[in-house]
Amino acid sequence: MNVVKPHVSLNVTNIDQSVSFYEKAFGVAATKRRPGYAKFDLQAPSxxxxMQEAPRTGVNASHFGVQVASTEDVIEAKTRFEAVGLKTFTEEDTSCCFAVQDKVWIEDPDGNSWEVFVVKGDAAVMGDSPALKKDASSCCTPVGLSQKPEVQPSASSCCAPKTAG
Known part of the structure; x- marks a missing residue:
């Protein structure tokens, strides 16, 4: 698998204040800015x-991930995860975080979500999930896989697996 770089997604209460802080901390401008959303694609550190605006819940991390170079790398990760007995959820050509992506999700024993993903291009919207219309903070945050044993991919999901049936 050709890992491009680690990924961290933060929930923040004020996107402008957070962007200002991280621009100062990293010494570079945000790579992408949209209403309620920002991205820093850093080279050093890689x-x-x-980050996306979300109400304060006591949980500041949205999810974690590893960006890879290709869809084949995503498929390789899925195969490896399933071979060792991990539950997975995959999304193909999903619009999430203003990008078109292929991805596979897993969840650790404490409910922390991890994605292995490839960015295939820009998207005009944060996501195309029906849940996004109700709660923008739900985009790019999967529902707990361990609590919902059967999940089915949805072309309209924005990083939020839906339960079957």
């Missing part, structure tokens, strides 16, 4: 840091 990091894909995104």
């Amino acid at each position: 990091l894909n840091l995104t």
